[in-house]
Amino acid sequence: MTTTAELLEKRAKKKLIGKTRSICPECNAILPAEIFEEDNKIYIKKNCPRHGEFEELYFGDASMYYKFAKWLRDGKGTGNPDVVVTRVACPANCGLCNEHLSHTALANIVVTNRCDLHCWYCFFYAEKSGYIYEPTLEQIKEMVLNLRDERPVPGNSVQITGGEPTLRDDLPEIIKIIKSVGIDHIQLNTNGIRLARDFEYFKKLKEAGVSNLYMSFDGVTPRTNPKNHWEVPAVLENARKLGVGVVLVPTIIKGINDHELGDIIRFGFSNIDIIRAVNFQPVSLTGRMPKKEREKYRITIPDCIIKIEEQTDGMIPRDAWFPVPSCIPLTDFIEVLTGKPTYMLSTHFACGAGTYVFKDGDKLKPITEFVDVEGLLKYLQDKAEEIEMGRNKYWVAMKVLANIGKFINSKKEPQGLNLKRMIFDIIVKHDYKSVGDWHRRSLFLGMMHFQDKYNYDVERVWRCEIHYLTPDMRIIPFCAFNVLPEWYRDRIQAQYGIPIDEWEKRTGRKLSDDFYRRKLPAASQ
Structure with missing residues (x-):
């Protein structure tokens, strides 16, 4: 039994960093929350009158949290919102x-909730x-037009997602429609199974205008x-033949695949002719889960970064x-x-x-x-x-061109790389060939940690710039759409979907015809 003295000592170790709002994981009530430091880790705590206190790991390294926090900036928001509110209840x-603080940087379109796999950590699939849910071609066009109407920056980057999008035979037509309304970058979120087995289908996607694959890849074994x-x-191999770049997307789960982060990076480098990036995603713990179970699987961005080191x-x-x-200083400079x-x-x-x-x-x-990255950005x-x-x-x-070399140590540059010349070609000659060489x-190594109901911070939702386009003509932040499916994803998709038997x-x-049944040689099983 914990004594009063022990409780007081534990409280004394906690350093309050800030206050925000969160949600109750049980009833979705919007609650005040505190973010605090303890033992060089960052936690979030909230108390529901009905369901009690919830305390959850928020960021696994406090020093990295403070280093990252100094880059916080308010964004441009949206000049023509789809929802006008007089009182924010985010x-x-x-x-x-x-009141949203960021414009859409990447818009997701769910083209199906069918999938050929059943991953236990997945947000959703049709059988469940x-x-x-499969929006029509007309609905998809209207959704993208709504994105293009966003101001001050019209949306220009779309990720086609699911479910598994390649289960739709009309996916090439969907890509053509998205391109036709002015979207330059179209990313396909996929497990790659059909693309491995059906080269002609993959070729049609390339010809329709897909930019790159965003492919699930959870480990090297x-x-x-x-x-x-x-x-x-x-x-x-098929991507090489077609010249389609690939981003590997590992969902990282503590105790399951967090020992292979370095090997995943090395795998990327061994295929650097076609792999452009690795984007690690620490797992979002969906559904109700006891605290011990969450502690077993929870991993955060700094935990992954330290393991990579x-x-x-x-x-x-x-x-x-x-x-x-x-990267805001760079885009600010380009804008002015x-x-x-x-x-x-x-x-x-x-x-x-x-x-x-x-x-x-x-x-x-x-x-x-x-490169003195921080000095250059400042x-x-x-x-x-x-x-x-x-x-x-x-x-x-x-003046910038004359001084930029001060931030680059040419003696330490990788052999054959001339970064100063590359920047000169881009800014002065508008020659972007060097970007391809880069x-x-x-x-590129990335981290993106989507939230769940236990570590939910409303301020992160305010600033979210990865959004979902929906057929009711809304643009919804990722961690509202998926973390509160009963309010957004499931409600909208049920409204526009049809029963499975129909x-x-x-x-x-x-x-069940969609389910992938892999046939392996006896030696591989």
Whole structure:
């Protein structure tokens, strides 16, 4: 039994960092919450009058939290909201509302809730919901037009997701429709199984305009990646033939595959001709789960970053990583230079992080080893402010070009890389060939940790810039849409979906026909 003295000592160790709002994991009540530090970790705590106190790990390293927090910036919001509210009750009434702080950087369109796999940690699939949700081509076009109407920055990047999108035979037509209304970047979220087995279908997607694959890849062994371990080599080979870049997307679960982070990166480098990035996603713990169970599987962004440092023998250190909003000084500078609104990645600093890593002989070399990234970003921010204050932008641009070499240690650059020349070609010559050279030489490593009901922070939702397009003409933040499915995802998809038995009658197929049944040689089983 815990004594009063022990309770007081524990409270004394807690350092309050800030206050926010959260939700009760049991009843979804919107609650006041506290974010605090204890034992060099960050936690969130809330108390529901009906269901009691909930305390959850929020960020696994306090020093990294404070380092990331200094990059926090409010975004541009949305100039023409789909939902106008007089009193903010976030995460209720999402759509985007007039109080949302970030524009859409990436818009998800769910084209089906059918899937050929059954991953236990997945947000949703048709069999569980009891209905089939597949928006029509007309609905998809209207959703994307709504995205293009967003101001001040019209949405220009779409991820097609599911379920498993490749179960739709009309996916090439969907891609053509999205391209036709002005979307430049179309990413396909997939497990890759059909693309491994049906080259002609993959070719049609490429010809329709798909930009790259966002492919699930949970590990380098059959044990850690049972979903598509055997199919990945064929997906990569077909992608090579078609020239379609691939982003690997590992869902990281403590005690399941967190020992393979370094190996996943090495796998990416061994296929760097076609793999453009690895985007790690610490698992979001969906549904009701006892605290001991959550502690068993919970892993956060800094936990993954520290494990990568350990598993790469220090070649990719924790200091190489920056939070997503750290790139705002660069986009601010481009905006004042061109006079055109640009993407502003103003997501919350705890949502994501990234770095670029180069292969230099046998070494992995992060960009921070030869570039003073923080110094360069601060310099660009200062120069952007000079232009805003009336200084001639051409004079400032020439000054930037003259001084940019001060932030680059050319002696430590990977062999054959001339970053200063590359930047000159982009800014002065508008020659973007060097951008392609950059991507062929480097691997982008990203982290994106979506929330669940236990670690939910409403401030992160306010700043969210990964959104869902829905057929009721709303644009809904990711961690509202998926974390509160009874308010958003399930309600909307049930409204626009049809019962499974009705779908089976219409199509003459069984939902179970979709399920992938892998046939392995006896030696592989």
